[in-house]
Amino acid sequence: MPNYYEILEVSPGATQGEIKKSFRHLALKYHPDKNRNSDESKQKFVKIVEAYEVLSDDQARKNYDTSIFQQQRPCPTPRWTPPADFSTVYSYEEIKRRYRPSNIGGGMWDISDKASSGLWKATIVLFACLAAVVVYIMLAG
Numbered sequence: 001m002p003n004y005y006e007i008l009e010v011s012p013g014a015t016q017g018e019i020k021k022s023f024r025h026l027a028l029k030y031h032p033d034k035n036r037n038s039d040e041s042k043q044k045f046v047k048i049v050e051a052y053e054v055l056s057d058d059q060a061r062k063n064y065d066t067s068i069f070q071q072q073r074p075c076p077t078p079r080w081t082p083p084a085d086f087s088t089v090y091s092y093e094e095i096k097r098r099y100r101p102s103n104i105g106g107g108m109w110d111i112s113d114k115a116s117s118g119l120w121k122a123t124i125v126l127f128a129c130l131a132a133v134v135v136y137i138m139l140a141g
Contacts, residue, residue: 001067001068002047002050002051003068004050004051004054004055004064005051005055007047007048007050007051008022008023008026008048008051008052008055009022009026010022010055012065014055016056019052019055019056020052020056023048023051023052023056026048027045027048027049027052030044030045030048031045032045
């Protein structure tokens with residue numbers, strides 16, 4: 001984010017009168033008509049107008065000052081250190097034990113480990129049968 005105070009060459013504590021005076025001076029100095037429509041003066045003039053529009057409006061200036069203050073003082077991000085028993089506390093078995101007594105219904109919580117391994121076995125048998133049918137069709141055809 002550009003520093004509008006530097007663009008208008010005023011301090012952050014400048015009054016509205018000082019901001020207006022600086023704007024008028026810089027706008028006349030960098031106006032494209034006075035500088036043979038040079039690209040550099042156009043860009044500088046646009047930045048000056050943008051800075052003035054923000055700093056001349058009290059609410060916009062307050063929002064700008066708040067955002068600049070937050071950029072200059074970033075909040076330190078807290079460092080997270082996992083507990084020594086991280087793998088125990090967050091293991092699948094611990095999560096199942098912790099939430100199984102509750103009223104969570106549906107999904108993987110309702111399928112026991114035996115039923116789950118039975119479903120895998122049934123799936124493997126189904127794919128084996130499907131493969132046998134494909135081989136039979138290819139040989140017969």
